[in-house]
Amino acid sequence: MSAPLALRNQQIMMTFAEKYQAEIKGLIARFPHKKSAVLPLMHLAQHHYGYTSDEAMREVAAILDLDPTHVLSLAGFYTLYYEEPVGKYVLEICNDLACALRGADQFVEMACDKLGVDVDETTADGLFTIKTVMCLAACDRAPMLQCNLKFEENLDEAKFEALLARLRTEAADGAAGPTVVEKITAYAKSQ
Numbered sequence: 589m590s591a592p593l594a595l596r597n598q599q600i601m602m603t604f605a606e607k608y609q610a611e612i613k614g615l616i617a618r619f620p621h622k623k624s625a626v627l628p629l630m631h632l633a634q635h636h637y638g639y640t641s642d643e644a645m646r647e648v649a650a651i652l653d654l655d656p657t658h659v660l661s662l663a664g665f666y667t668l669y670y671e672e673p674v675g676k677y678v679l680e681i682c683n684d685l686a687c688a689l690r691g692a693d694q695f696v697e698m699a700c701d702k703l704g705v706d707v708d709e710t711t712a713d714g715l716f717t718i719k720t721v722m723c724l725a726a727c728d729r730a731p732m733l734q735c736n737l738k739f740e741e742n743l744d745e746a747k748f749e750a751l752l753a754r755l756r757t758e759a760a761d762g763a764a765g766p767t768v769v770e771k772i773t774a775y776a777k778s779q
């Protein structure tokens with residue numbers, strides 16, 4: 589039987605600090621200084637809220653007695669923290685120098701055109717977010733991207749269309765697998 593409405597609302601309203609009290613304590617205990625737990629705590633906050641909202645980062649800062657600006661700047665620096673909600677599939681296209689020399693910028697333009705969004709935007713159906721990222725160490729297989737952290741290499745327009753078709757079918761069949769945030773959280777927890 590599902591929880592009564594009031595209880596469900598209360599669960600949604602619960603901050604991650606309240607919900608993950610024991611986990612936060614455990615993460616902090618791993619380090620000699622509690623401020624060193626900042627990245628794992630940011631992952632946990634991202635897991636709870638779905639992205640690293642300002643509110644979430646301020647909460648992390650308060651727990652660790654850090655300046656909120658410091659935590660917000662970390663969220664802006666690392667590509668695996670998402671400062672805005674993202675779609676079911678996050679397509680992170682490398683357009684760093686080596687990939688740019690193999691047509692990555694034109695590939696990004698084509699991908700954005702196909703999905704009707706700009707870089708850092710999500711399609712209206714919530715399925716796809718396009719991002720550009722720095723070198724993913726697959727320079728000889730450009731144009732390339734990672735889709736929810738899985739590499740797709742040696743791409744061209746036809747292969748990109750086929751990828752989109754496969755992902756749309758997967759999503760329609762309810763077989764999409766974990767989201768990028770879920771994958772990142774699982775990886776962070778395993779460390």
Ligand code: FES
Nearest residue numbers: 682687724726727
């Ligand atoms: S520059 Fe794109 S993978 Fe290295």
